Amino acid sequence: MARAFILAAAISLAIACGPSTVGAQPAPQPPSFQPTGNRAFDEWRDEFARRAVLRGRDPAVLGRLLAGITPDDRVIELDQRQPEFVSPVWDYVTNRVTENRISSGRALKNEIAGTLDAVEQRYGVPTGIILGIWGLESNYGEAALNWDAQTALATLAYEGRRREQFEGYLMALAEMVERDLASQGQLRSSWAGALGQPQFMPDVYLTTAVDWDGDGHRDIWNNRGDVAASIGNYLQDRGWRRGEPVFEEVRLPDNFDYALADGTMRTIADWNERGVRRIDDVAWPGAEWGLQAQLFLPAGANGPALMLYHNFGVIRRYNNSDRYALVVALLARAFDGRSGLVSDWPRAAGALNREQILELQTLLNGLGYDSGTPDGLFGSGTRRAVRNYQAAQSLPADGFPTAALLTRVRSSAGISDPEPRVPRGLQRNGIRELQRLLNRQGYHAGAADGVIGSRTRDAIRAFERAQGMEVRGRATDVVLERARAAGR
Template sequence: MHKKLALSAIVAAFLGLSFQSFAGETPTATNAKENPVAFEDWVSRFKSEAIKAGISQATLDRAFKDLKPVPKVLEYDRKQPEFTRTLWVYLNNGVSEARIKRGRELLVKHASLLDKVYKQYGVQPRFLVAFWGLETNFGDYTGGFPVVDALATLAHDPRRSEFFQGELIHALKILDAGHINQVNMLGSWAGAMGQTQFMPSTFARYAIDGDGDQKVDIWNSLPDVMNSSANYLSQIGWKGDQTWGREVLLPKEFDLENADLNIRKPLSEWQKMGIRRTNRKDLPIVDGMEASVLLPAGYAGPAFLVYDNFRNIMVWNRSILYALTVGHLADRLVGHGPLKTKQPQNDKPLSRSDIQLLQEVLLAQGFDPGEPDGILGSRTRKALKAYQRKNRLPADGYPTASLIDKLKNGTSE
């Protein structure tokens, strides 16, 4: 069992799987103290609350029999990745030729099911298969942690206790309803479950019995997986007559201040500003349709116009790079080509120490990145933009390896 858990974690990390997609946040470093409440005492209190929430005594007895905290879960919860992941690393891991080939085969194999789901929920098959591929490599790696054990471990831990206690209640209700038994209720370290990694609360709100057997089995029933995923996307506002976005060409005089997910303009306005498709043709002008410009690899990388469905992907997972990867994979599954902008030879991830150095330099020069913690957040990007403007550099808020090298040597670009 331990080998299986380790393998799942390694494969997930390599493939870029988002087992924490619905967990509300990415694992972060913390100095949280140990919970002063013993696990056994916490279990006793939790059971009382679970009874009030309608969980049967029989389910509680089975669920907590011999249950103990899982140290590996807390280890993952505390772990902060040492390196930032670049757009290219994300795309290369998520949109491999092998995944594209298999995804296309599965689109054909399950065409009848996917078309039926599309007609009911308005979510295009290519997107459902793209989510499926990125989350668990089409169901190959759904996680090896017992969900109840993982959630109980995190619920007892003081760092995010309230959130995970709620998730544990939902997980127990799934068991109570007989959708799956506890032995087979496996998932990620954070409790994300099934072939598209629903958290228990997401399951409670959106999961659908797609095969009519009176159970919702997102681990083994593909009709349940696809109906549930499509229902979720439909409920959050997915637009079945629109795509996610596209790579575009920016004019030389483009003001980088406009490259911001919070800035939305009609396609006609972007057209007037000189933005074109990568084949240099005009943008498709759709009345009332707005878009934002993104530069996820800085001004020298690819530029994207992203639409409402891109934002819906970010409801699923709040990472811009994840959303771009879903969109690009969905495009590749139906015959679109790779990005026109090529990966630079010197593309490499930055370490936490690199980002911390950047933050310290920014702070010393009067820019406010917040406490230097080695995490590249919005505050650091904002400070970097201000630094770039002052130094007459392209103000894209994107730290490059060359900039970090210059800072290490006591110079700037």
């Protein structure tokens, strides 16, 4: 009886209130925008805004974020020339594991030691690893963020190579503004749209950023506790194993099969049986014998050999680059007063530039060694193709591309080496740029005045030796191009 009475009352209430309160609300309309003069971009932007509104994003927020923006060609250029893939590995490492970065990291470690200790205790990630990432991503918060995040993300989404990925980031950015997690004015970013001192993408901010001090804000822009805890939380969430190592430099036995450096994880006991030893000749700790690790040759058979543990791969989840993870681990060692790599880099072997890698990929594909779509970027597919070619040619299958290897591949493809390029001398503006680049990379060329003196010649010679070039000490277009590539 009571149930019937309640039902009748509900029906009466619905009738009294009228149809407007029970009918479906009209779907919100997407924002409208002024034309930018780029029809293709306008079409993408309008369609993205329409889909974003259907997925629940606020039209007013979308309208403010996307109004007036146009694609930034510089963003696309930087995306395609990331130093993780272009610079020789020794330049990448040397230009980042610097005394200035190490000393700044140690100073920060001393300044907020209590916070860092507590973060390490909570998440199990060593302080040195957190500081290494912090220093690389934003120079401990000192790096300038020169882009509006919405412009960078919209550019990369419109460009289309990873459209779905960057549209997702743009959706998350709109959600951040809607939820008042950040104002539009705070959304300054790197060229890739990464935010704050830990350089989180917007979706990572939503799921992973931490309010360490409990003030109600996950402030990765200004709050050092929030920054450190957010980095620690990110790594813990991606599988960091408390107390396990990251990497160990090793010595390989004579006649070692370099094809074993293929990414396969084996136990330390297995590697030990194959004659692999720590570079310091200290016996492997008993607790590590059962750990899985892979052999990594970042510069081929003639460079350092590294044993990479599980935690190395976790650092790669932050930035998908072996070089990046290596620099983080080396910085962490330096913060603790430990030495870096013992083995020298094989600079004399040289390294290929992007155009040469593109040629190498094209030739390997033509010879039946699948390197993927030629793009001039040396990734895992190209490394695998190089390794397979080397094995077929009875060469050390280390997967490392050198000028000598490119010459060999050209010969296999029936192509002669091109005639050597004749270097051209630089005018004063070019000399000035070269001096600035050399000084920035630690070669001490003196004042950037456009005048060739003994200091500049000595700096050029030192740079040429480090690059495996013919040592001539002349300011030429060839040297300038190489210095530009090394400084990226």
